[in-house]
Amino acid sequence: MNRNIKLTFLAVALVATAGACKDYLSGPGLDENPNLATEVRTPNQYFIGIQAAAWSVQEGGLARTAGIWHQQFAGVDRQYSSTDIYSVGEDDYSSDWNFIFAQGGLIDIRKLRAEADKVGDKRYSGIAKIYEALEIGTAASIWGDIPYSEANKPEIANPKLDKQLDVYAALQTLLSSAITDLSAGVGAGPGGSDLVYGGNSARWIAAARTLKARFYMHTAEVNNGAYALANAEAKLGISSPAGDYLTFHSEVPTEWNVWSQFSYYSRDTYMRAGKALVDTMKNRGDVRLTSGCPSGQNWCAAYFDGTVGSAPGQNLSSASNISEPRLYGPTENLDFRQPIITWAETQLIIAETAFRAGNTAEALTAVNAVRTAAGNTAFTAVTLAQIATEKYISSFQNIEVWNDYKRLCLPKLTPVAGKSQIPARLVYPFSERNANSNIPAPSAQVTRNQNDPNACT
Amino acid sequence: MKSFKLLLGLALLAAIPAVASAQTVVSGSVRTDAGAPMANATVFIQELNLGTQTNSSGSYTLTVPSARANGSSALVGVRSIGYTARSARIALVDGSVRQDFVMVANPLRLGEVVITGAGTVTQVEKLGNVRNNVDSTLIRRSNETNIVNALAGKAPNVEVSSQSGEAGASSFIRIRGMRTINGTGQPLFVVDGQPIDNSTIATGPSTASTAAANRASDINPNDIESVEILKGAAAAAIYGSRAGQGVVLITTKSGKSGPTRYSLRTNVTTDKVNYDYPLQTTFSQGSRGVASACAAAGCRLTSGSWGAKLAAGTPIYNHFDEMFRTGSLVENTLTASGGNDRTLFYLSGGRVDQKGIIAGPNNFYDRTTLRLKASHRLTDRLKVGGNVSYIDDRGEYIQKGSNLSGLLLGALRTPPEFNNAEYLDATFGLHRSYRYPRPTATSQSNPVGRGYDNPFFIVNRFENSSNVGRTIGNINAEYSANDWLSFQYTLGADYYGDQRLEGLPLTSSTTGGIGQVLRADFTNLLLDHNLVATGRRDFNTNVSGTLTLGQNLTSRRFRQLFAQGSGLIAPAPFQLDNTIASNLATDEFESLIHGESYFTQATLDLWNQIYLTAAVRNDGSSTFGKSKPRHWFPKASAAWNFTEKFRMGEAIPSGKIRVAYGQTGQEPGVYSTITGLTTGAFNDGYLDFGLSTTQAGQGGLITSATKGQENLGPERSKELEGGFDLGLFRNYADLSFTIYNSKTEGVILLTPAAPSTGFLQQASNAGTISNRGVEISLNLRPITRPSFGWDIGLQYGHNKNKVDDLFGIESVDLNTGGYFSGAAGAAVRGRRVGVLRGQDFARCGLGVITEDGTNVDKACGSAAKGALYIGADGFPVVDPTVRVIADGNPKWTGNVRSAINFRGFTLSGLLDIKYGGENWNGTKGALYNFGTHRDTENRGSSVVFGTNYMPAQPGASGAVAGPGAGKTVTIGQSWYQGDGSGFGSVSRQFVEDAGYAKLREVSIGYTIANPMVVRGLGFSSVELRLAGRNLKTWTDYTGVDPETNLGGAEVAIRGIEYFNNPQSKSVVFSIGLNR
DSSP states (O other): OHHHHHHHHHHHHHHHHHHHTTTTTOSTTTTSOTTSBSSOSSHHHHHHHHHHHHHHHHTSHHHHHHHHHTTSEEEOSTHHHHHHTTOOOTTTTHHHHHHHHSTTSHHHHHHHHHHHHHTTOHHHHHHHHHHHHHHHHHHHHHHSSEEOTTTTOTTOSSOOEEOHHHHHHHHHHHHHHHHHHHHHTOSOOOGGGOTTTTTOHHHHHHHHHHHHHHHHHHHTTTOTTHHHHHHHHHHTSOOSGGGOEEOOOOSSGGGSOHHHIIIIIIOTTSEEEBHHHHHHHHHHTOGGGTTOOTTOOGGGOOOBSSSOOBOTTOOGGGOTTOOOBOTTGGGTOTTOOOEEEOHHHHHHHHHHHHHHTTOHHHHHHHHHHHHHHTTOOOOSSOOHHHHHHHHHHHTTTOTHHHHHHHHHOOSOOOOOTTOSSOOOOOOOOHHHHTTOTTSOOGGGSOSSOTTOOSOOO | OHHHHHHHHHOOOOOOOSOOSSOEEEEEEEEETTSOBOTTOEEEEGGGTEEEEOOTTSEEEEEEOTTTOSSOEEEEEEEOTTBOOEEEEEEOOSEEEEOOEEEOBOTTOTTOEEEEETTEEEEGGGOSSOOOEEEHHHHHHTTOSSHHHHTTTSSTTEEEEESOSSTTOOEEEEESSOOOSSSOOOOEEEETTEEEOOOBOOSSOTTSSOOOOBGGGGSOGGGEEEEEEEOHHHHHGGGGGGOTTOEEEEEEOOOOSEEEEEEEEEEEEEEEESOOOOBOOSBOSEETTEEOOOOSTTOOOOSOBOSOBOOTTOOOOOTTGGGBOOEEEEEEEEEEEEEOSSEEEEEEEEEEEEEOSBSSSSOEEEEEEEEEEEEEESSSSEEEEEEEEEEEEEEEOOOOSSOTTOHHHHHHHSOTTOOTTOOBOTTTOOBOBTTBOSOOTTTTTTTOOOSSOOHHHHHHHOEEEEEEEEEEEEEEEEEEOSSSEEEEEEEEEEEEEEEEEEEEOTTOGGGTTSOEEEEEEEEEEEEEEEEEEEEEEEOSSSEEEEEEEEEEEEEEEEEEEEEEEESBSSSOOOOGGGBOGGGOEEEEEEEEEEEEEEEEEEEEEETTTEEEEEEEEEEEETTSOTTSOEEEEEEEEEEEOGGGTSOBTTTBSEEEEEEEEEEEEEOOOTTTTOOOEEOOEEOOSSOSSOEESEETTEEOOEEOSEEOOTTOOOEEEEEEEEEEEEEETTTTEEEEEEEEEEEEEEEEEEEEOOGGGTOSEEEEEEEEEEEEEEEEEEEEEEEEETTEEEEEEEEEEEEEEEEEEETTOSEEEOSSSOOOTTSEEEEETTSOEEEEEEOOBOBTTSOOBOTTOOBHHHHHTTOOTTOEEBOTTSSBOBOOSOEEEEOOSOSEEEEEEEEEEETTEEEEEEEEEEEOOEEEEHHHHHHHHHTOBGGGGGTTEEEEBTTTBOOOOTTOOOOEESTTTTOEEEESHHHHTTTTSTTSSOOGGGEEEOOEEEEEEEEEEEEEOOHHHHHHHTOSEEEEEEEEEEEEEEESOOSSOSSOOSSOTTOSOOOEESSOOOOEEEEEEEEEEEO
16 A cells, blocks of 8 residues: 555656646747847847848949940959959849848848738838839749749748739739828838938838839830829939938948949959940040049939040950949048939939920930930930930949840940840849749740840840 | 565665664675676575675675564675676574675676667666667776767767867767767766757867867766766667767766775876878979069968979978977876765866967867765655766867968978968067068068968967856656666756857968957856656566656757957957957857656566567657647667577577567757748849848848748658577577668758749758668677687677658758868768768769860770879869769778786777768878978879879779870979869869777786785785777878877868868876775
């Protein structure tokens, strides 16, 4: 009897110990990583990361490549000698792609939108949607069909490719809803964490309109009706240079302008002034070539330190006197705020669409507004080539230069020797193809995107 | 009765109530069959929980209290390691009973209790898997203060390599091959039933920084009674997801009842470097045959020794030898142990004072260990115990490796004529080096580096210390509920704090001359709760069995804190407040793992010859993904002592065949299941800074690129092993043979994710690794007379490791650090884990297209595959493809041991053999570049590749082909600093065979047990021993030692030499006084 009691006691003790440890495997430090945050203190923390990611894309390798291929610059050294002759690898743009979708990209934009929706902050939600449109629109313009409707879904490991025009359509809807959100005037928004507009709804609505106009222009080659839509949006878009979307930078090294970091600090031998842009500006007597514009407007700082450009295929040793990019260079303008979505772009969209609609007066007014603001003389009459060239110059260091060229084939650019065309898209980055079964092998990918069936001849 | 023996293993000791007047006194003597008295044999009456030990004349006395002396009978048993247990039934009557025993040698140790882990025990003959036991004698003979080193050459397929001969350096152990690519593959260490920490943490990068200790070296080997090595999944499954790389079970010594025994053991060791580096002594510092000259203070001289021939009589210096001295080690261990029938204790204090082999005041390792292990029988059924040890380690280490402030990097690159010993210049007393021989007056106040630090400056002025305080302890209880059911409980803790300092003075080159103070604190706490219930039942004389149920809870907490101050303000002290505040960088990491496990094991003994065991463990760990938080690890084994059924006579007096299957696992890395938010910078690889996630002073957060894997489970090894153990020729020999086949599935690696999902990668159970092998042990005992014994042991182990799959990926770099550019450690599909990848010269038949577009195969014509392609200029050409260039894993390992006992003398030796396995000799490659290696004395000679000159190339044929084959070329600075340099692309030319045979131990000992002598001295016995450790190494390897590695046990990558510190050889004198 005594023995049985003891046994029972011990058995109970064993079971009790086991039962007490029901939650032994979870709790602080166990299923929460004490070394990493899993939630933000304020949505602003996502937003700061999102902005830094977006600027890394807009001022990064894609923009440099667009600039080199459209001869605003020339790649003259090491890997950029290859970029100069359109020889780029599948893995060269993986990090740009990664920043668009992961690591401060779509995944965090969606988290920010969710945080904003949770507290009903429409202002914040609208701003986040505009960032989503900017990032995804950039990706669609370069790679064409991209993962979007199935992107950032935990249950989908291999997001399918959406047709490029469907992506653009979705972005128009997204931007419209952003404008609705911002117009509602509800919510505190990011305030000072918005390093571009300080949370100003009106500025964001205008930028969204210009972005809508831009995306309509992207689709106009296959849908002429888009010109009119772009014209209408642009007229509601950014109404003065003060409303420009400019990236934010400071004198802190990890906040330096990315162009400056590349050309001035880390890779100062890689890029030089492009002959086409230098010569165009010289021919037109554009004051921005070496001296900047009189009004001191941020977006028209001096482009280069001289007037010698490098033609495609030239390299550093064969042309040592070519001019260096200037926005940084000798002036060390490390906190230069790069224009991304601007009043000038808006005006030149109006000019092009008006011109195409036969309204040359409206076109002339718009072009001259841009020219005089930059300290150049006004035209008395205008051609499509002049509008295109004006935009080519004012889109300095902006990925849009590529999209304009694909649509307009203006200004006329001569591809590097041995190539008949400037590349119209990039192959999907290796990081995506390596893990997404929907991405075809590079050899099986198209060479032109859905919105751009016609090569420039 | 066998089941009772089992209980004995748990509790050897007895309880008797206070002595009453009427009692039975059982006494007698225990002798061997040769008639010699046997000391230290355990005599026990199991039923009464009584026990004692025989004295030095072999006699014993057991007193049975009156309450039990009731005329009934009882079984008296005797047990001694190496002899067959004996028992006799006696009547418990009032008065004296005499019972003598004659013990028969049992070299196979049948009947001996074997600890099989997690509170389970069995007996040798019942074991279904191969046994690898290392007893205290073998540990003592190894002359090692690090228990891991003491296991070298003790069991087949247990590879041990120490990082270097530095005082306190870590030692790496690998059992039956690597089964992971995710960690270092070190086995679990368990001391007295309690898992302890054996991590090795380097303060800085393992390619540089200093050596560090592996934490199992905190155990005083003198406290160890025996070590069981559980190899493979079949043996280790009882430890489930912590046993993927095997388990080392350590049992410490316990007190025995009887008079208190004292022993004092003193070892005095002298250590010397076992190598001299081949350096050239002919050519001066300079370039292209022109000596360099220092015109003025502040001059910067060329780093190479490609200058003019030194004038006759120029003093030259041995830059290797001058950095080393005769090290010494004094080790004292004092123990007192004893007890009575209720209480037992073992108390020990040990102290190691080691002066390292590297010159200067800052190279030492001191260890103080204290241990108290005690138990007390509260009632006849309940015994409680405790086992507490405290360890205090203090060591100072020397910067090594790929490090401008590393000892041999500066030393071996120094031109022969430069006197490093004058490390301070005569004018200003400032640090001078061969590249900066005349410091300017301001070169410290306005600090500038010295190119490479003068090694004498390093050993005299640097301070790299580790101070550890550690407590390992447990309380335990054993309760016998009745004659068939018992409980066992252990609650243990292992806590240590390790405080590190890396103090690099002003002018140290790796800091750019500004100096540095790095403080690192590591704190580790393991808690372990283990409750086991064992029931046993004898169904009839032919069938008996046991059933064990257990619960195990663990908590493992780790924290590290780094604070690094750059830029010393005053030259001293090495203190964070003495550094420039704005340069302070800190880093923090902490982790916590909980484990909750249940296990059960059933054994069935049939007809005293067939033994079946089945067990299963269910593990829950906080590291497992939520989708499957618990995992099962089964095992089953069978052993058949077939000679019980089929008597084979004296040729095979005993034989067993066995087969076992088991599964073990390795936990995922902590927090791999969790997705976090991170800070960092956006950088496409072209920028120095990129854009940080902090902008305008506002801290941002982004989602980590690595997605938490909610489905992550343990890596799982499934292993089948089989074999036999035979006693041969009247047990003059025994042979053990084992073959095993293991497949590790779900090996964890970071698999790529589509960025459009929001992540770039995720840890996944995606790889497969197999290990197959054979293990053979043969022990011969040609002479077994009491006054003259000779035994020989031979062991052979072969393990074939292969990466079967890596989620379709060709190659994954090992992620534990220790990389070297040009020789990166990797897991490559179809090859072994840990091969090195790099480049070779172009060879025929491999489809090589060179950088300039030459199709090598075409140019080779009909030359044999592997022939070296010689370009038109007469030199070989670089193959641009990165390939596997070295495999550090041996083809087989083995050892030969022998001991001769003759009238109190013992002569013993151990030869350890590693056949095959390659090292990358990066030191040689670098010294070719600098022109200080002796091989570069052939500079200026005309050679023909393939005829009288060939870059080192293990395994290649020596044939050459191509347009320049047969062409005479000049070998000199251009070659040695070009493609023939270690800094060039071709790493393969510095890969060498690193097989070896090492005389690990040789010793002669004498035990004075002559009663006249010992009584005169007041001791029961005196042991004297003279031993050598690593006295001789036979190898073709030309580097410091074939057993070398740049990183210690903190890295999985083996076989890298890059200015590694050398190994040592030792002479040991030992005296043991026992009372």
